Amino acid sequence: MSSSDDDAPLIGSNGHFAGAAQSPEVISKEAEQPVGGTSRRNGRLNPGVSIRFGPAGDGDVEMKDVVKGRQVNKRKSQGKKSYAEPESSEDDKPLSKRRRTSGKQAASKPTDARSAQRLTNGTKVPEASKTAIGEDSDSSTPIETKLAKRKVKVEQQAEKEAKAVRKEAQASAKKTSKTAKSTKPVTNGVKKEVSEAKKKPTNAGAPVGKSSTKKASKPVKSEASTPAKKGKGKAAPVKEEIEEPEGDEGDEDEEYRWWEDPAKGDGTIKWTTLEHNGVVFPPPYESLPSDVKMKYNGTPVTLEPDAEEVAGFFGGMLNSTHNVENPTFQKNFFGDFIDIIKKTGGARDAKGNIIQIKEFAKCDFNPIFDYYEMKRLEKKALKGPEKQALKAEKDAVEAPYMHCMWDGRKQKVGNFRVEPPGLFRGRGEHPKTGKVKMRVEPEQITVNVGKGAPVPPPPEGHRWKEVKHDQEGTWLAMWQENINGNYKYVMLAANSDVKGQSDYKKFEKARELKKHIDRIRKDYQKGLKHELMVDRQRATAVYLIDKFALRAGNEKGEDEADTVGCCSLKFENVTLRPPNTVIFDFLGKDSIRFYDEVEVDPQVFKNLKIFKKAPKKEGDEIFDRLTTSALNKHLSNYMAGLTAKVFRTYNASYTFATLLRDMKPEGSVLEMVKAYNDANRKVAILCNHKRTVTAGHASQMEKLGDRIKGLHYQKWRVKQMMLDLEPSLKKKKGAKFFELDADLDQEWINEHQAFLIEEQQQKITKKFEKDNEKLVTDGEKEMKPKELEERLSVVEDMEKKFQKENKTGKVEAEGKGPTVEKFDNMITKFDQRIENMSLQAEDKENNKEVALGTSKINYIDPRLTVVFSKRFQVPIEKFFSKTLREKFDWAIKSVDEAWEF
Template sequence: MSSSDDDTPLVKGRPNGVKSEAYISKNIDRAMDKEDPSNGHVEPGVSIRMGPVEEMDVDTPALPNGHTNGKRKSRGSTTNGKTYKEASSSSDDDKPLSKRRRTSPAANSAQDSDSEPSDEPLAHRSRPAVKKPPKATAAQMGESSDSDTPLGVKLVKEKEKIEKAAEKEAEAIRRDEKKAPTIKRKPKKVESDTDDDIPLAKKKKPTAKATNGVKAESDSETPLKRKASAKKAKVKADPATPAKKGKGKVKKEETDQDREAEAEEEEYRWWEDPTKGDGTKKWTTLEHNGVIFPPEYEPLPSHVKMLYDGVPVSLHEDAEEIAGFYGGMLNSAHNVENPTFNKNFFEDFQKMLAKTGHATDKNGNKVKIQKFAKCDFKPIFDYLEAERLKKKALPAAEKKALKAAKDEAEKDYMFCIWDGRKQKVGNFRVEPPGLFRGRGEHPKTGRVKNRVLPEQITINIGKEAKVPEPPAGHRWKEVKHDQEGTWLAMWQENINNAYKYVMLAANSDVKGQSDHKKFEKARELKEHIDRIRKDYQKDLKSSIMADRQRATAVYLIDQFALRAGNEKGEDEADTVGCCSLKYEHVTLRPPNTVIFDFLGKDSIRFYDEVEVDHQVFKNLKLFKKEPKSTGDEIFDRLTTSALNKHLSNYMPGLTAKVFRTYNASWTMARLLREMTSKGTIPEKVKDYNDANRKVAILCNHKRTVAAGHAGQIEKMEEKIKGLRYQQWRIKQMMLDLDSKLKKKRGAEFFERDEDMDDEWVKEHQAALVEEQRQKITKKFEKDNEKRVSEGEKEMKNKELEERLEVADELEKKFKKENKTGKVEAEGKGATVEKMEANLDKLTQRIETMKVQMADKDNNKEVALGTSKINYIDPRLTVVFSKKFNVPIERFFSKTLREKFDWAIKSVDEDWEF
């Protein structure tokens, strides 16, 4: 099995650097052991670093990468339900104009097309001052900060405990399987699913045989033949939604309402059908209406011109559209202040200018646009911004009418008929043209995304179904009947030459089955994890270099959640994973600390300091041994495909990425098993988030602190302060009702908190008055719109003025209180007892908000969403919800409840991962 042959070729796409020796002699091993006399097995440490970056004191070897503070965004190949305007607009669109950057690139940059910014990958650039994230606090782990045990030690012990439990569980499962009566099975066909890790740009065009990556296995949906506890995992049928078999294909004469009624009446509980999804054929009949194209470009009004060197110029429609892409993004500093973004945009813009005859001035004279710094897109930005605000200011009735018209135009594309069942389509809109942004330090950021034409689109549909009509004057590239494919349409985009697919929605049966299979695969790993860990610990000392490299890689993937990584082409982003780590991505600090610094998935910087087994530290030192240097591969005798092929020997379909799902789910399962959550709903939610946070840190799911986090915390603090001010006013009202209370309760009880000085009080009172005015005004406008829609006359402004008198009275009341220092009791039949009850309610609200604020602050540097949605089995969240009586809505949004409908309906509180 070993790829130990000295002639092992270097992986295609990798630089032809220095290659490690095929075998490690005992002399080399002994010599390295002498250099590190403490060598021996130790439990791996836990990375507890995340968040903002600080100066780093490690000086050799130099860490290569600059830092990127880009927060990872949710992934999506198409607009995912947004309007074309939203899909192509900046993420900063909702920022007040006063807080946006200056919008003339010429005023912000002296750069022009002659001074080309570096296109060099981060790993090869001269580095700025390298920094490291601070350690996570005890509070971020949901622990008390007064513990005598250091957090790092505590986490290591917890991780060791969890791994020992996993070993016992695996042994128990195999022991139970031996006792169970043997059932003859057909041998499984092992097929690697490494294609899922391959960038879209590297994937082959889908064919009838290999469209979907992994083929479904033929055995039961529940691979673990578990003892008596398996009965607990069995589905409890929801009496409101009894399980029934589907009726097959929907008759053509049935209406949409008939189909919807039938879907509600006969819910298809596919997770109870272990035979579904066994073969490679994904559907028998498939009908759909194709895709929706973005609207054609509407030229700018004649008075709106781009300026070049201060002179308005006219552009061909195609070039003007590209100028509009950039002009519409001037409020997005993250993009338009990025030299790579500007360089790429201007190159593509100039190509279109050359193709369309350049620009002309008001006299029709040709103007060659040669320098980016002389371009001013501000007039375009101002026009587009005014249009956006105009649209935002439309009356609610008009917005509703526009939305209704949009929904009407899209309704035929939102659903397909898949094997006779109505299924929602996820992304039926073709991506509009625009500027590619990418994530992190993507080298192609700023490139122009071309408009996708019908001639580029392949349709996948049933043979008997009617093929959707392409737009007038166009034709489809191809029509396929690929029953092994779960895609409805596909095309190739021009930036990374990646294939984009129209798929079913996240809450569809097909998508749900895919998620279900993914987590069942992770559950199956429980049975083998102990053998895998024992084997790689043994191979860490192998004399065969390929085996030792593979064992080290599996160790890093298992213990520190590194992605396996794939080989990149020359024109792709310089991102790496474990198998493609280079010399400069790893820094070794004796006795056993390893520092990783590289661009990971989506060009997001991965920075981590971890303590590793001494043998692993020694191996990495060996893999970096001279004459290796910058640019050389560390795991030069290992590829992702070879690694996954090795793993599949333990378990069919096992790949490196399954470890992330297994480790997160198994860790959460162990934490939930030992958890006792009490108190209010917010307190229970915090308990869940504390457990989720531990999983995220133990499994290295980290993120940079969001730019708006401090502001959000400040707003929450201000709200709490406002509630405390309300409490103070109520106490003053109590004194107004009974002045003797001051002596009974003590003067301190009635004093105003020190942080609420007179200046703050006046500002807060003014804000309360303004808030009431806005509420009254909005209610007046809404009532008027309703009257108009019902054919009644609008109310006059006099009515609004009368309603606003309430706010005026409040303002007068505050002024009087500030002058006299007394607060008169409010409300009919006011009593001290009622005031006490109001105080208690406010106290409860304050405590709830404090819990929520602490939870939010603790989550700022931990990607809880990544863990909860992608790696923790959603059934574990459902178990917590049912076990501790917390509404599932507190954990899953409406979209996620639809996505994980199978999990919500398939388990009870006794289910175990």
């Protein structure tokens, strides 16, 4: 394509380039002809569940390792920046905690979850309990096939419930209307008495259909529909009179149950007063010692501090091979590194001569890595008191920034630290991985405080970019990073009132969708055959979003990663395999590869074939007459604030709620936790929350299998001790009772004994070091190395004992006052531990391909987990970590076991 303006493609009215092949406005009768084979079900179950891990068919399509095809540039958004808080993120995990999936891993042949019935080392997985998914744990039937019928039932139940809820709401509205008419009007237009329902705060945990007040099914006008002032880019703020809750506001220890406060609506103004102390900047760069330098072609190179710091970014992470050996990472880093070297005056040798650095392969960063590795080991080797002193010093510096005063209440701040400079890593196959993240200066940062509140002082010699008083935003500070041009915000912590309200609104919106889902599904099923292309594309997109949890997708700028969603799917991202299988392969959110094979409704298969019809080719969009904004605008006609991403939350929460009604788990706490995980796994599969098996799964299962075998070995030793005390037991209990398990051969026993000896040695050594640290802290003298030698004599005795047992085949009774009864009790305990660990192993194996954390944290309403916890007396700690308990504090305190989604 020529770069001249005359040759540039024109942008059509729908926001897509007019130069690209486009679908016709009206679908012709010829296109409506039946597609070969798509009218039949071909013996399969109802579509709607991923078949990616099901049995491979003869016609499987070989997929390429990475998504290819030319980039179709889209129009950049020209809208003004908004400082209002973005909606609660669907992925609250920090990047460092998120799952990483390599393209190579994703491209490898999928593992069949059903075929792995044994642990890696050969130990058989115990038979599934009553709570396990499917009829038989060893069945070869794919779990997706088993759950397909259940998905249909869940959808049918949702349709019935939606109608019932709307009918109840209409009846309630009629009753309210009659009451209002019968009430004698007051001359000044104000009622003399306020009803008790309005006086009492609405319980956030009240089940749908049981609340004293009902929302009408007619959608209320959303905030987005508020007309904007002329000449301004954002809507006029809506001022609300907020009734203050009773009680002493000055008492910071008093719990504020915001979820029970009806005054806290969805108004534009987020706060009245706001004070904070700004942000914490990373420490300045410390130059490397004069004898530590990178080498170029074997020659030590002297760099200016800025360039040396960038060299240190790469040199410090040489042990992260999946990054530093990535060609894209290397190319991006080296390009930025060369630019910085040039800007700072170049590189020189020991004599001051200029060295031209041109080839990455000739750069040697090992001296820098060795230096930083030595520093890391020194830090790790610090003793307890020294570590505590450093931590106390750091906490003292950061203490003023950890909290802010928000409307007079002390709130915890989340990410108050400015990101340090470094190399951008990204996720998945991000095209900018390896680029240099520049140091953020105060002059780039905008702070947000209340009018009249003291402005936090910037570091000495610096100033802030701007000071704002944006009451519509929930951010405290913001800046723009240099890699993708994204804005970074300092927000309140996950357990703060504001963040909690954001999550609460997200799940309440999903509960509201419950009332309208039947109408939406009926309409899009009807729209699948609409003669207008735009309507048919929209119906097909909603079908895919609802059934397969595809993200809607947004338009990207030409310099951004080529990530797509449903509305921005390209020709090459969708492969059709008759009779009705669709294969998706594209880079999704955060450049993570999305690959899935799904069975769709025959009409949807036909539509996708029409949308891909020539002259469309690679690079052209499938849904070329649909945009995300148009799709969300259409959805808002059903319900105020409804967007495509609400379907993911609704489907996960409603499915789990349906499973929860039928659950009657019994047994130990561990068995009930497994029952919860089984239900969560069903949700993850039905809602297509799949993941690639992690690289370390096999080794983790092997270790777990070894631990189970180790318990079997310990149990056998105890049985031998019983025989040592009472040889006649062999006749009473039978010789089989005392036999060694078949998979515990002598070679494995020798390895296990060596492991036990080493483990015991490490325990004793660590205990000795810890005791010494305590003595020093208390001002006493350290123990001498001789004490450690005496303690380690136990290990020598253990080694001699194992050698004797292997030689004689007999185990002498050990312990204080050994008796057969004591050993019998020990065997019972070993059996219990083996059962528990086997359950854990089975659970881990079943979950290897399912993203349970994603479902539990982001999509299943946390109140449902609380209901399970309370209904079956399982401690909430079994499901939510300390961080999550703080994040979902509102859910834990707002519902009882009778609450329903």
